Amino acid sequence: MENSKWLSTVAIIWIQITSGAAYTFGIYSAILKSSQGYDQTTLNTVSVFKDIGGNIGVLAGLLYSAVTSSSRFRSGLWLVYLAGVVQFFTGYFFIWLAVTGVIDRPPVLFMCLFMFMAAHAQTFFSTTNIVVAVRNFPDYSGTSVGIMKGFVGLSGAILIQIYHTLFGDNPTSFLLMLAVFPALVCLATMSLVHVNPSNTSNDKPHLNRFSLIALIIATFLMIIIILQNIFTFPSWAHILTTTILVIMALSPLQVALTAQRSEQRSPSPVMAPLITTLEDQNEVEMNLLQAMSTINFWLLFLAMVCIMGSGLATINNITQIGESLDYSTVEIDTMVSLMNIWNFLGRFGAGFVSDLFLHKYGGGRPLFISLTQLAMVVGYLTIGFSGNLYIGSVIVGVCYGSQWSLMPTITSEIFGVKHMGTIFNTIAAASPMGSYIFSVQVIGNIYDRKAKASGGSCHGLHCFRLSFSIFSAVCGFGIIVSLVLFLRTRGLYASILQRRLKG
Known part of the structure; x- marks a missing residue:
């Protein structure tokens, strides 16, 4: 066979x-x-x-x-x-x-x-x-x-x-x-x-x-x-x-x-192919160092720090957040288990929908980073101000997962396929880097201060409200960054659509 x-x-x-x-x-x-x-x-x-x-x-x-x-x-x-x-x-x-x-x-x-x-x-x-x-x-x-x-x-x-x-x-x-x-x-x-x-x-x-x-x-x-x-x-x-x-x-x-x-x-x-390799277009394939010398690389990296870092910090602390909001152990375990499913839906859905959008309208994928960051802001505010961890965890899980299909694909389209493995793995470092900043320096420090003031533990919306307000502001900044990347790559995605029409 x-x-x-x-x-x-x-x-x-x-x-x-x-x-x-x-x-x-x-x-x-x-x-x-x-x-x-x-x-x-x-x-x-x-x-x-x-x-x-x-x-x-x-x-x-x-x-x-x-x-x-x-x-x-x-x-x-x-x-x-x-x-x-x-x-x-x-x-x-x-x-x-x-x-x-x-x-x-x-x-x-x-x-x-x-x-x-x-x-x-x-x-x-x-x-x-x-x-x-x-x-x-x-x-x-x-x-x-x-x-x-x-x-x-x-x-x-x-x-x-x-x-x-x-x-x-x-x-x-x-x-x-x-x-x-x-x-x-x-x-x-x-x-x-x-x-x-x-x-x-x-x-x-x-x-x-x-x-x-x-x-x-x-x-x-x-x-x-x-x-x-x-x-x-x-x-x-x-x-x-x-x-x-x-x-x-x-x-x-x-x-x-x-x-x-x-x-x-x-x-x-x-x-x-609608999306050909850069060699076929008589353009230069970028290696890691060449990619890192471009503005687009750092715009994509910074956008990932904002959404991946804050998203992973939320996922890693979801048990502590649920306990502070007085959810039962069964409810918390269910939300933790289902996070894999929401993560999957984000990974799968973002790739599928962005392809559909690209083929039909020639729209650039970076726009979907902006849209998912906007949804993430809604998710963070939902958790921080209403305490609804059910809805908030679904939004965070889907939006975080979506970056794992959007980011590698965008990398291949902007910098070429030949070295995309090295480049997208370098950009992926934004996830643990951002997670450390937002887990330790934001959620950890703020929660510890409030727990100390409450005698060792903290219960209620105030425990994480400031943290999720900061996360919302960070994703707001990420929206601006990814929109700049979207505007800078409009010509690239217009040429992809043009090749499709010619084909």
Whole structure:
């Protein structure tokens, strides 16, 4: 059977579905804390290294550029995946060894290193998957990136469902599962991933079917999460729901086979891609240093600091916020669990809608950064002044997730595809950087002052009102920054529309 771009897409989806272990920290954080004798501050320090590792992917981008630029590594994508697999297995395996007592308690610095490696591996998977998706579907890069980022957003919830079915409530076994299962899936499928941007004339219907599968899985997970937070599932229910979930996760293969048969039965002429690479336009592909010397790079980076930083700070503190607003434990757990779903909807929806807007009106994607920041302002004010964490968490989750499909796609369109892995991973550093500023310097300091004044803890709207007022102002500034980027790139997106009309 021909290894088409459709089978490549399925392999990418399966790697994405199993590589989001960084989103499962809450499952094993308690056993990590107790087994290593950590206090909360030390545990938070280890968690910070998880965030840093999962968002600083410059090395992944450089390795991808090196193996795809060298004639010695014509099919060198496996090297990037292998680098991720080694880090993934090593990081989680040594954490498991420490938690089970097989090795002596490592120094905190070593545990931070293990956590960094485990999370950093995801950037090697994600970089390869995103760049290949953009190259294989140049006309629908927003949709393809949204699908890939959406599946990795669902990954944490999927891995947790599998864990509950196989191991019940045994987080130590979960750590070993994280070390082995995603690595095996990647090793088994990475040879199928390749760049093959052939026949762009009929991609949209098949991409829509991948999108539908992602939406069905997200809806199914949302229902299961809500039910699990209300009822205690017996073992047969876990087995049934996980079996259904696995079947859904395998279903993209049917879409790929259908797409492949359709192309073989009635081959259509290869259309000129709407979004071509910059080499085809006789323009210069920018490397990282060249991109960093442009105003557009820093406008995009600053916009991401505002929306990603404040969004991640809110997500990381949602439990504390819920407790201060007197939500019940069940309500808080449900909102935390559903955050993965809202994150997915943002990642998927922003890519799909921005593609539609671009193809129909030639509108620039940076406008959607402005619109999501505006919605984020509404979300922050909703939490800070009404205390409605249900509505606020949905808005924040969707808007935060949307940046993970918008930012890589915009990067490829402004700076080119050749070095986009390095460039978008550098811009992604805005997320942990902004999160540190807004978590520690804003939410942390303000809450601690109010808690101290109240005798050690704080309850009520006043605990976080000032923090969310500051977040609203920050996103207001981010709206201006992203609008400037939108105005500066109008010519670029007008030329994309013009090429479509000519095609």
